[in-house]
Amino acid sequence: DIQMTQSPSSLSASVGDRVTITCRASQSINTYLNWYQQKPGKAPNLLIYSASTLQSGVPSRFSGSGSGTDFTLTISSLQPDDFATYYCQQSFITPRDFGQGTKVEVK
Amino acid sequence: QLQLQESGPGLVKPSETLSLTCSVSGGSISSSVYFWGWIRQPPGYGLEWIGSAYYGGNTYYNPSLKSRVTMSVDTSKNQFSLKLTSVTAADTAVYYCARHRGDGNWALAYWGQGTLVTVSS
Numbered sequence: 001d002i003q004m005t006q007s008p009s010s011l012s013a014s015v016g017d018r019v020t021i022t023c024r025a026s027q028s029i030n031t032y033l034n035w036y037q038q039k040p041g042k043a044p045n046l047l048i049y050s051a052s053t054l055q056s057g058v059p060s061r062f063s064g065s066g067s068g069t070d071f072t073l074t075i076s077s078l079q080p081d082d083f084a085t086y087y088c089q090q091s092f093i094t095p096r097d098f099g100q101g102t103k104v105e106v107k
Numbered sequence: 108q109l110q111l112q113e114s115g116p117g118l119v120k121p122s123e124t125l126s127l128t129c130s131v132s133g134g135s136i137s138s139s140v141y142f143w144g145w146i147r148q149p150p151g152y153g154l155e156w157i158g159s160a161y162y163g164g165n166t167y168y169n170p171s172l173k174s175r176v177t178m179s180v181d182t183s184k185n186q187f188s189l190k191l192t193s194v195t196a197a198d199t200a201v202y203y204c205a206r207h208r209g210d211g212n213w214a215l216a217y218w219g220q221g222t223l224v225t226v227s228s
Contacts (some may be wrong), residue, residue, distance in 0.1 A: 001170070034214040036154075043203055043221050044146075044154065049214035087154055091213035095169040098154040 002026050002090050006099035012107040019075040021102045023088035028068045032092035034066055035073045038101075040086045048073065048087075078104070109134040111204050111219035119198075119226050125191040129204030129219060136185045137162045140209040143180065145185045147200040148221075155200075159207065160187055194226045 003026035013019050023033065031051035032069040036044035046055045048064035051071055061076045075082055083106055115127035129143070136143065144159035156169035160178040168176050176192040191198060201223050205215040 032213070038154075038216075041216035042166070043205075044215070045218075046208075046214055046216050049212060049216075054218065055214075089154075089156070089214075094167045096156045096159075097169075098156065098214055101153045102148060 001092060001095055002029060002097060004088055004090055004097055004099040005086055006086075006102050008102060009100065010103040010105060012105050013078050015078055015080055016106045017078045017107075019078050019082075019104060021071070021086055021088075021104075023066075023071045023099050025069045025071075025090055025092075027091035029090045031067045032090055033064070033066065033071045034089045034091055035062075036087045036089065036098075037082075037084045038087065044087060049091075051082045075104075108216045109206065111206065113204050113215060113219045113222040113224060115224070117223060117225060119194055119224060120165045120228050121195055121226055122193055125189070125194050125198060125224055125226075127189045127202055127204075127222065127224070129187050129189075131185045131187070131206075134206075136180055136187060138209075140211070142167075142207040143214060144205045144207060144213070145178065145189045146203045146205060147198075148203070149197075149200045150223075156204075157189065157191075159213075171206075177217060178202045196226050198224070200224060 031049045035048040038044040052064045142159040145157040162180045180187045202222040203221045204219045206217040208216040
């Protein structure tokens, strides 16, 4: 199985901050990497697929980059609606596992 | 707009079989480009991909659950289902159904609201 490791596990930030979350795969997954946002009590919401493609309807302050084993999700200017938990997921091979999540909290 | 809705018992006894159905509206489950998936999340924990199925019969399961999981697609009812046998307390989770993006892309673009299944006697 491919292990997906996110860092940090949590972070504290303020509105307007630039936020970066990283995801590392235990082996190369090309650009088969997706990012999701989840708010408490809600289903996850797809933000970015194929490492850097923004899902329709997702604000442009979200961006993704990376290939191979190292990936990054960036929120250019954190908004109040962005406080949530973020997950990466590899879609290169079964099992299509998720990272453990990164919780973005209010500073 | 595509909508997915999970249904099934909220309480299952240990050693029994968990059975859930996902009803799809606003789109056809028979579309040749989409896979349909199940994901679960134990309370307070992260997401676990259970498996995905295609209307033509292809299925892909998480090896950690493969011996206990069966997924199927019912095109006549526009539904797909999950069966998980021999459940234990470790199977207590919110279970989500979802649809992949399509065009060979496995990103999960549409999700149901989730249903909590508790395994307890």
